[in-house]
Amino acid sequence: QVQLVESGGGLVHAGGSLRLSCVASGSIVSINTMGWYRQAPGKQRELVAAITSGSSTNYADSVKGRFTIFRDNVKNTVYLQMNSLKPEDTAVYYCNVDRIRYYSGGIYRYENDYWGQGTQVTVSS
Helix, strand or coil: CCEEEEEECEEEECCCCEEEEEEEEEEEEEEEEEEEECCCCCCCCEEEEEEECCCEEECCCHCCCCEEEEEEECCCEEEEEECCCHHHHHHHEEEEEEEEEEEECEEEEEEEECCCCEEEEECCC
């Protein structure tokens, strides 16, 4: 089995910074695109940033220039550095991988569209 475990959320004042981390645990063989999504109360979940296995990145317009996504393939970890935070960044942030290959029970397995449990980010004005 695999797990995605996020950490780093919390309460911060506007203009502050946070760094989120998401670790994929298990007998991981490979991970394709890793991303961060967020969902604010009463709103749909939206893509914040994504990074491919080749380190190509994609950002929502609302976070460009403020957030940076990067990954450590050795540690199977993706990070989201969030600077100049705004109250509208308040949301639950979820880690996602589009495809993860791992070894379990003597065979190689895949999970597609795999999600973490989420971490709360609250930005006060």
